[in-house]
Amino acid sequence: MNTLPSLFVSHGAPSYALEPGLAGAQLGALGRALPRPRAVLVVSPHWMTHQAAVATSPRPATIHDFGGFAPALYDLAYPAPGEPALAGRALALLQAEGWNARADAQRGLDHGAWVPLMHLFPQADVPAFQVSLPARLQAQAAFDFGRALAPLAAEGVLIVGSGSLTHNLYEFREHHAGEAGYAVAFTEWVREAVQTGDVARLVHTLERAPHAQRAHPTAEHFLPLLVALGAAPAALPATVLPGGVVHGVLSMESYVFGEAIALEPVAALETA
Secondary structure, eight states: OOOOOEEEEEOOSGGGGTOOHHHHHHHHHHHHHSOOOSEEEEEOTTSEESSOEEEOOSSOOBOOOOOSSOGGGGGOOOOOOOOHHHHHHHHHHHHHTTOOOEEESSOOBOHHHHHHHHHHSTTOOSOEEEBOEETTOOHHHHHHHHHHHGGGGGGTEEEEEEEOSSOOHHHHHTTOOSOOHHHHHHHHHHHHHHHTTOHHHHHTHHHHSTTHHHHOSSSTTTHHHHHHHHHSSOSOSEEEEOOOEETTTEEOOEEEESOOOOOOOOOOBSOO
């Protein structure tokens, strides 16, 4: 089996499950273009733990870890099976690289995992499991965390860092109208670094990018990008999945690291 690329996906708000828009259409096209993986490993900011943890459940539950959204969201389920053997392999790789990692046999899939997976693999027929994002992780350590998981890509595992290219919850809750210029500028800066394979620039994004503090008042939704970058077989080639800016402030752009993929033309979808 050829080594799979890795993926950073902006998962937006939970309502993305029902309102896929351009980003959801792009993920659907990507899922159809990729070789079928043995499993998907997702690192999401909605599962942060003191020490790294790997979910080993054979039947991960769909976790509705949000409140105040449309009732229909709470009826959704993503019944993909787990993959305990590959989860165990992920655990061993992390431990071999010095990470104090543990197994979690109860953990299901949080919305940072199942919402984008609904668009990427809508049949829920690809096994999926999560690896937690260690708390207090710094940028270089997030990249190194991805490097520890990288051998799985040669074993048929699609490694996905799920976050948000911009993530200012205060402004999201204020319901800003129109696209915020800072979100567009930040996205363009990151996109240029992705397209040129500038790993150092990406690792230092939150120090150097324009409007970085406003785009990410806290780092947890950006760090999965660095995990995915570290897990990639190479920074280049890369594929950009433009998703626009939703709710005025959330950039939905996503990236494939390690493969140039020609996606079929897609149009924004209003409903799933």
